Amino acid sequence: MDEIVKAAMLKWPAVPDCYGWLTLDARGQWHMRDEACQRANSAGDIIRNPALQAFIGRNYQADANGNWYFQNGPQRVFVDLEVCPWVCKLTPEAIYLHTGVTLGSVTAVLIDELQQFYLTGDNKLCLLDDRDIEILINCIVAATPEEAIRTMETWLENPADHALYLRLPGQKSPLPLQQTTISALKEQFPFNRKPAPR
The missing domain is CATH 3.10.540 (duf1285 like fold)
Incomplete structure (x- = not known):
């Protein structure tokens, strides 16, 4: 402050x-x-x-x-x-919060029932800016961008069949993409979307 x-x-x-x-x-x-x-x-x-x-x-x-x-x-x-308290952006080098600060160590990569992507880290729930989904797909551990897109499409159709891993900018190890729900995220990271006087 x-x-x-x-x-x-x-x-x-x-x-x-x-x-x-x-x-x-x-x-x-x-x-x-x-x-x-x-x-x-x-x-x-x-x-x-x-x-x-x-x-x-x-x-x-x-x-x-x-x-x-x-x-x-x-x-x-x-x-x-509109969605949650933090929004993040991907660049080839790093992950930035909407406040301009870098997001440190990412602990999870999540997708909800609306196919919105989130990263968690530093005790924050961060919605991925939808303009950066292509960068996220290119982080899939796969040989080529074309294979990455096919891997994502296959995983979305049936995520129980196999794991999908992403190597995010600035992170040491790949992380699995995990399914979640908006209600589960709000339980884990409580916040009010529309604050009102008490």
């Missing part, structure tokens, strides 16, 4: 919390939702300013009840989550 934020919290300790104004989408983009967007139930405007994105990322955390928020000076701005 930024020192300026900590100082503001001490100076103004009783600022009311804010709900419904900030959203994290499935591609790791922050959206600002004014009152009109909230009334229309629309996604709102993507925050494109790099300095503001970085500020939100540095001051993004959760409370004890699984509500994620951005500590904006003395005010908690609670975040509506």
Whole structure:
């Protein structure tokens, strides 16, 4: 958390919390939702300013009840989550969280009933940005990209038949792709997608 934020919290300790104004989408983009967007139930405007994105990322955390928020000076701005609290991106060299920080050691690669991919590590559940699925498929332990695609298709049709392993960027050992469900993920990594005042 930024020192300026900590100082503001001490100076103004009783600022009311804010709900419904900030959203994290499935591609790791922050959206600002004014009152009109909230009334229309629309996604709102993507925050494109790099300095503001970085500020939100540095001051993004959760409370004890699984509500994620951005500590904006003395005010908690609670975040509506399209899917889960973290989104990750793959590059050939590393895995990055939507906040720009690298994801350290990956402990599992998962796919849910909607065929959304997740990585877990550093005690985080991270949805894979859907634009990086091709990179993920190229991480399948196989001889060629064409074989990797066929291996993924075969595994999706019948995952019980054989294991499918992926060697992810920056990771020492391949990991098996495992099936899961959204409800199982929420049990293991509790969070609230739409925080509300108590």
